[in-house]
Amino acid sequence: MSRLIVVSNRVAPITEGKSSAGGLVVGVLDALRETGGIWLGWNGNIEPEPTQQPVTESDKNIDFCTVALTQRDYDHYYRGFSNGLLWPTFHYRIDLSRYTGDDYAGYLKVNRHFAQILASSLRDDDRIWVHDYHLIPLGKACRDLGIRNRIGFFLHIPFPSPSVLTTIPPHRALVEAMCAYDLLGFQTQTDVQAFVDYATRYLGAAVSGNEVKIGDRSIKVGAYPIGIHPDQIRALSKQSRRSKPLDALKSGLQHRKLIVSVDRLDYSKGLVERFNAFERLLETAPRHRGKVTFVQIAPPSRQDVQGYRQIRRQLESTAGRINGKWTELSWTPIRYMNRSYERALLMSFFRVSQVGLVTPLRDGMNLVAKEYIASQPAHDPGVLVLSEFAGAAAEMRDGALMVNPYDVQGMADALDRALSMALDERKSRYEHLMEILRKNDLSSWRDRFLADLGD
Ligand SMILES: O=P(O)(O)OC[C@H]1O[C@H](O[C@H]2O[C@H](CO)[C@@H](O)[C@H](O)[C@H]2O)[C@H](O)[C@@H](O)[C@@H]1O
Numbered sequence: 001m002s003r004l005i006v007v008s009n010r011v012a013p014i015t016e017g018k019s020s021a022g023g024l025v026v027g028v029l030d031a032l033r034e035t036g037g038i039w040l041g042w043n044g045n046i047e048p049e050p051t052q053q054p055v056t057e058s059d060k061n062i063d064f065c066t067v068a069l070t071q072r073d074y075d076h077y078y079r080g081f082s083n084g085l086l087w088p089t090f091h092y093r094i095d096l097s098r099y100t101g102d103d104y105a106g107y108l109k110v111n112r113h114f115a116q117i118l119a120s121s122l123r124d125d126d127r128i129w130v131h132d133y134h135l136i137p138l139g140k141a142c143r144d145l146g147i148r149n150r151i152g153f154f155l156h157i158p159f160p161s162p163s164v165l166t167t168i169p170p171h172r173a174l175v176e177a178m179c180a181y182d183l184l185g186f187q188t189q190t191d192v193q194a195f196v197d198y199a200t201r202y203l204g205a206a207v208s209g210n211e212v213k214i215g216d217r218s219i220k221v222g223a224y225p226i227g228i229h230p231d232q233i234r235a236l237s238k239q240s241r242r243s244k245p246l247d248a249l250k251s252g253l254q255h256r257k258l259i260v261s262v263d264r265l266d267y268s269k270g271l272v273e274r275f276n277a278f279e280r281l282l283e284t285a286p287r288h289r290g291k292v293t294f295v296q297i298a299p300p301s302r303q304d305v306q307g308y309r310q311i312r313r314q315l316e317s318t319a320g321r322i323n324g325k326w327t328e329l330s331w332t333p334i335r336y337m338n339r340s341y342e343r344a345l346l347m348s349f350f351r352v353s354q355v356g357l358v359t360p361l362r363d364g365m366n367l368v369a370k371e372y373i374a375s376q377p378a379h380d381p382g383v384l385v386l387s388e389f390a391g392a393a394a395e396m397r398d399g400a401l402m403v404n405p406y407d408v409q410g411m412a413d414a415l416d417r418a419l420s421m422a423l424d425e426r427k428s429r430y431e432h433l434m435e436i437l438r439k440n441d442l443s444s445w446r447d448r449f450l451a452d453l454g455d
């Protein structure tokens with residue numbers, strides 16, 4: 001039978017239950033658990049010499065094949081080109097992006113290395129599914145080694161419009177490399193359109209239906225919004241209902257309402273704007289003072305990449321300023337935590353909250369938005385306040401309260417509306433959203449992508 005080989009920079013921790021604060025790992029692990037397969041990627045370690053032979057650990061039906069990176073590769077490939085240039089640019093933060101030729105060379109080198117590792121154990125009928133911006137040139141590197149298997153690529157982050165993409169010096173080489181894949185998957189139709197716009201304008205592509213023709217190559221493109229397993233999340237949200245952390249959260253609340261947010265500590269997530277919106281709510285709707293607590297869980301991420309330390313300092317000072325001004329002896333308005341929690345616990349926090357506040361400035365999808373809804377009790381659901389710039393907005397705009405994350409007053413108004421919403425309206429919004437989450441669940445993401453990739 002044909003094997004499925006998944007390749008991504010980050011690979012799930014093999015220990016069940018260990019928290020992993022990133023949507024790619026969460027989504028791919030859940031999807032692979034059902035089909036089984038091989039998952040190749042970086043093990044998160046730095047070693048003096050490049051790994052020639054990946055270490056394989058098997059867990060049930062998945063073989064995890066991982067390699068270490070050298071310090072130099074980590075600096076140029078992960079920290080430099082991937083997270084110092086591609087991440088900010090693809091999230092429209094060209095002010096934060098830094099290009100160097102050495103980073104680009106290191107990025108290509110690691111991609112070639114991954115291709116060699118793949119080539120060494122590949123069977124003719126294996127299907128290869130490559131994930132995310134770290135590995136854009138992997139398909140081309142495979143083709144250069146003579147690999148003819150079906151290879152699909154899924155981008156978890158937004159694909160920027162051509163005017164932003166072209167700020168990347170090797171933009172043309174990057175997009176040409178994408179054309180080595182048989183199928184290109186994006187989170188939303190907006191991302192697909194941005195890719196098609198670039199391909200037609202800069203590469204002379206002709207588009208017909210979901211096929212993009214460039215020279216003698218024909219590539220399928222499509223939107224495959226990543227989902228969750230809503231019923232599993234629902235079950236998870238109830239699993240920790242008697243846990244100590246949940247008890248501690250509830251006893252700290254003292255029956256106040258709860259607004260909750262969970263994000264990696266990333267400048268793309270709009271945290272400062274969100275803190276300011278919560279303060280604006282306290283200023284403009286005084287009835288909420290002392291009556292609502294905002295819990296922000298923000299595990300540190302990519303702390304050695306420029307831009308991330310700055311956002312951390314900025315947030316600490318914003319939270320300190322707001323709490324300094326508004327805290328009373330018996331109430332702290334913002335609880336800001338730089339730590340991660342196991343997913344089951346997070347879901348139980350969502351379940352007891354009244355509002356899920358998800359307001360990224362840009363986001364490929366944002367699984368937290370989907371998990372928030374799936375965790376709600378059907379008889380008394382909370383309200384999702386969602387940024388129009390999250391990929392999740394394409395599916396969830398009719399059930400969530402939509403906001404522009406740059407509009408502090410607009411977000412404060414949405415919070416006020418969410419906190420005051422009548423039960424009937426909350427229920428009908430929740431039911432509508434659950435229907436969508438069930439229809440576009442994680443299995444359908446995987447199955448649609450693999451069906452289009454073909455054998
Ligand atoms: O691996 P890290 O550098 O620690 O970063 C964590 C992951 O962040 C990004 O996740 C994205 O994928 C999610 C699932 O599709 C999506 O909902 C979210 O909007 C994206 O930001 C990144 O794309 C992953 O490669 C990282 O592993």
Ligand SMILES: O=c1ccn([C@@H]2O[C@H](COP(=O)(O)OP(=O)(O)O)[C@@H](O)[C@H]2O)c(=O)[nH]1
Binds near residue numbers: 022262297340371
């Ligand atoms: O402390 C944490 C914080 C986040 N997550 C999970 O990490 C994922 C974050 O994915 P999302 O798509 O929202 O954003 P990303 O971090 O991938 O940009 C979600 O499944 C969260 O439940 C977690 O397990 N523990």
